[in-house]
Amino acid sequence: MDAADGLTPPVAVSGNDAPALILGSASPRRVELLAQIGIIPDRILPAEIDESPLRNESPRDYVQRMARGKVAALTGTAEGAILCADTVVVAGRRILGKPADAAEARRYLQLLSGRRHRVLTSIALAHGGRLRERLVETIIRFRPLTAAQIESYLTTGEWQGKAGGYAIQGHASAFAIWMQGSYSGVVGLPLAETASLLASIGIQGKVT
Numbered sequence: 001m002d003a004a005d006g007l008t009p010p011v012a013v014s015g016n017d018a019p020a021l022i023l024g025s026a027s028p029r030r031v032e033l034l035a036q037i038g039i040i041p042d043r044i045l046p047a048e049i050d051e052s053p054l055r056n057e058s059p060r061d062y063v064q065r066m067a068r069g070k071v072a073a074l075t076g077t078a079e080g081a082i083l084c085a086d087t088v089v090v091a092g093r094r095i096l097g098k099p100a101d102a103a104e105a106r107r108y109l110q111l112l113s114g115r116r117h118r119v120l121t122s123i124a125l126a127h128g129g130r131l132r133e134r135l136v137e138t139i140i141r142f143r144p145l146t147a148a149q150i151e152s153y154l155t156t157g158e159w160q161g162k163a164g165g166y167a168i169q170g171h172a173s174a175f176a177i178w179m180q181g182s183y184s185g186v187v188g189l190p191l192a193e194t195a196s197l198l199a200s201i202g203i204q205g206k207v208t
C-alpha cells in the first residue's frame, strides 16, 4: 500500500513553522473536541471575563463579544495563536447562559420544553495581529418535557456549567427530536469551522 492508493491513513501535517496554539478555555469539552480532529494545543489557559450581557444586546453580538473578550484577556500572556469560543442557548431573543443553580436550570428547561431554540457558538482566533472569527448557529427542537423528566434530568447534574442548562452529549440527547446545524458547535466548538480557521494559519489536523 502506498500513499497514492488513498488507503494509507493520513498523518498530522502541521508544519514546523506552524504557530504554537493556545486554547483559551477551561472547558474540558473544547480540549476533547480539538483532540477529535487531531489537534493538541501547546498550552491551555482559562480566560476569565465578565459574562453579563449588555442592555439590549442581541444574542449574536453577545456571543461574539464573549469569544473576542476571552481572546483579549489572554493577549500578551503567551507566544502563539490564541483560540477561544463562547456558546449560548437562545430562546426567542432570550440569552440562556450557564445556569447559576438548579432552580435556574429548571426554568431554562421549562422554557425549552416542546419548542425550537438556537445554539450559537462564536469562535475567535488571534494570530499575527489579526483576529479571525466564525459564528455558527444550530437550531434544535426539544420534545415536550414533563415536570418529572425535568426533575430527573436535574439530578444528573449535567446542567452544571452548560449553556441553557443542558448537555446534548449526555442524557438531554433524549430530549432533542430535531437538529439543524453543527453538533460539535452545540457541545462548544464547531469543528469544521475551527479546522478551517486553524488551517488558514498553518495548524492542521489529521485530515484538514
Ligand SMILES: Cc1cn([C@H]2C[C@H](O)[C@@H](COP(=O)(O)OP(=O)(O)OP(=O)(O)O)O2)c(=O)[nH]c1=O
Pocket (backbone or CB within 6 Å): 024, 025, 026, 027, 029, 030, 046, 047, 070, 085, 086, 087, 088, 089, 098, 119, 161, 162, 163, 164, 166, 167, 168, 169, 186, 187, 188
Ligand atoms: C448547549 C450545550 C452547551 N455545552 C457547553 C459548552 C460550553 O462549555 C458551555 C457554555 O459556556 P461557555 O462560557 O461557552 O464556556 P465555558 O465557561 O464552559 O468554558 P471557557 O469559557 O473556559 O471556554 O456549555 C455543552 O457542553 N453541551 C450543550 O449541549
